[in-house]
Amino acid sequence: MSAPFPLGFPAPTAFYLSFYVLTLLIHVMFMSYVLAGTGYLVAVHFLPGGFAGSRHRAPLAEILRDWMPFALSGAITAGVAPLLFVQILYQRAFYTANILLFHRWMAILPVLIAGFYLLYLLKIRWVTEGPPARGGFIALAAWLCFGFTGYSWTENHLLSLQPAAWPVFFGADSLFFWTGALLPRLGLWAAGTIPVMALLLGWQFRLTYEGTPYVPPYEIRRLALVALAGLLLSALAGVGYGSFLSPAAREFVQGAAGEPYLGLALIGWLIQAAIWLTVWKRASLRPGLLGAASLGAFLSVLGMTVLREGVRITSLPAGRLYALHERASQVGGLPVFLFFLVLNAALVGWCIVLARKAKSSPGPGEDLRDLLDRR
Numbered sequence: 001m002s003a004p005f006p007l008g009f010p011a012p013t014a015f016y017l018s019f020y021v022l023t024l025l026i027h028v029m030f031m032s033y034v035l036a037g038t039g040y041l042v043a044v045h046f047l048p049g050g051f052a053g054s055r056h057r058a059p060l061a062e063i064l065r066d067w068m069p070f071a072l073s074g075a076i077t078a079g080v081a082p083l084l085f086v087q088i089l090y091q092r093a094f095y096t097a098n099i100l101l102f103h104r105w106m107a108i109l110p111v112l113i114a115g116f117y118l119l120y121l122l123k124i125r126w127v128t129e130g131p132p133a134r135g136g137f138i139a140l141a142a143w144l145c146f147g148f149t150g151y152s153w154t155e156n157h158l159l160s161l162q163p164a165a166w167p168v169f170f171g172a173d174s175l176f177f178w179t180g181a182l183l184p185r186l187g188l189w190a191a192g193t194i195p196v197m198a199l200l201l202g203w204q205f206r207l208t209y210e211g212t213p214y215v216p217p218y219e220i221r222r223l224a225l226v227a228l229a230g231l232l233l234s235a236l237a238g239v240g241y242g243s244f245l246s247p248a249a250r251e252f253v254q255g256a257a258g259e260p261y262l263g264l265a266l267i268g269w270l271i272q273a274a275i276w277l278t279v280w281k282r283a284s285l286r287p288g289l290l291g292a293a294s295l296g297a298f299l300s301v302l303g304m305t306v307l308r309e310g311v312r313i314t315s316l317p318a319g320r321l322y323a324l325h326e327r328a329s330q331v332g333g334l335p336v337f338l339f340f341l342v343l344n345a346a347l348v349g350w351c352i353v354l355a356r357k358a359k360s361s362p363g364p365g366e367d368l369r370d371l372l373d374r375r
């Protein structure tokens with residue numbers, strides 16, 4: 001392929017791939033907050049010291065606990081759009097494969113429901129005002145639910161990359177798929193979600209606590225350290241995962257189609273590392289710093305998501321897939337899709353305007369700052 005992704009693909013394939021990647025980016029943002037955020041909550045419940053004697057009552061933990069159910073519903077909702085595109089893109093390797101996997105695959109639903117309720121449980125007074133270990137075990141149970149879901153997606157993805165393994169795997173009704181690349185890939189996701197979560201939390205922290213006396217510098221420094229650790233671990237896991245790539249996948253990553261995105265991912269990584277180091281040194285979350293870290297995170301996640309897709313499409317019989325995409329593009333429905341895209345974007349925008357208006361003229365409700373004031 002001699003042009004950067006998605007230009008070297010036939011038009012219908014390029015269309016589906018682009019929308020798939022863009023919608024998956026939104027899912028990654030929310031699920032990072034959920035996966036890494038519940039992991040953070042587990043840690044602060046079990047680690048002693050810090051804010052007013054207990055870290056789980058500190059501002060960052062308060063924000064995470066408060067927003068986590070919303071973030072989970074965001075992750076689930078934002079998973080639907082890429083789910084639709086991935087089925088068109090890979091058909092047998094995704095759609096048919098997951099029907100065959102039925103029980104194993106559907107297991108993520110009850111697990112996610114349990115995770116949802118655990119997040120609400122984390123917010124009740126019996127937990128927030130109880131001993132830290134109580135909240136710690138509930139956060140741990142929630143993290144295990146989301147970890148299992150992420151693990152299931154990774155396992156499923158790796159299975160889809162190995163057509164040679166399908167007859168034995170599906171023929172035996174196996175429930176779990178093992179391959180050497182599973183651990184580094186899981187590590188890449190688990191660590192890669194940490195800086196994204198830190199960034200989102202940094203913005204929330206800035207917007208919620210700006211100008212209040214509740215901004216202890218050690219909270220900001222700890223957030224920067226967490227982000228830096230995530231960046232370092234994700235780089236190590238990325239190198240580990242790279243060693244498992246097939247020659248065809250390697251050719252994509254290092255060729256004209258993938259190399260620009262590898263470059264973007266690395267530049268994004270460097271920007272993030274430089275910014276979080278600065279945040280750690282200055283104990284400051286100025287919007288300029290957060291803006292630059294956001295750009296870095298966007299470049300890294302975009303670059304990695306494109307490489308992820310290039311690796312998959314080069315592992316499957318591309319010619320057959322192109323023909324299926326061509327057929328799908330002729331079924332029609334694009335005007336309906338675009339109509340609902342614009343309509344929903346307008347409705348979401350309207351909801352944001354309404355919420356901002358309500359915030360600038362507060363009603364009888366209480367916000368986080370009121371709660372802290374009364375503490």
Ligand code: HEM
Pocket residue numbers: 024027031034035072075076077078079080082083084086112146147149150151153154155156157185189308
């Ligand atoms: C908190 C819950 C969730 C977590 C932690 C999570 C995590 C992940 C992870 C780690 C991946 C990447 C897997 C890989 O590339 O190895 C992924 C992919 C994906 N997730 Fe989620 N996910 C969650 C919920 C959902 C839900 C409920 C949906 C659907 C409604 C969904 C839709 C997707 C899709 C479509 C992909 C791409 C699959 C592919 O390209 O093969 N996710 N998710």
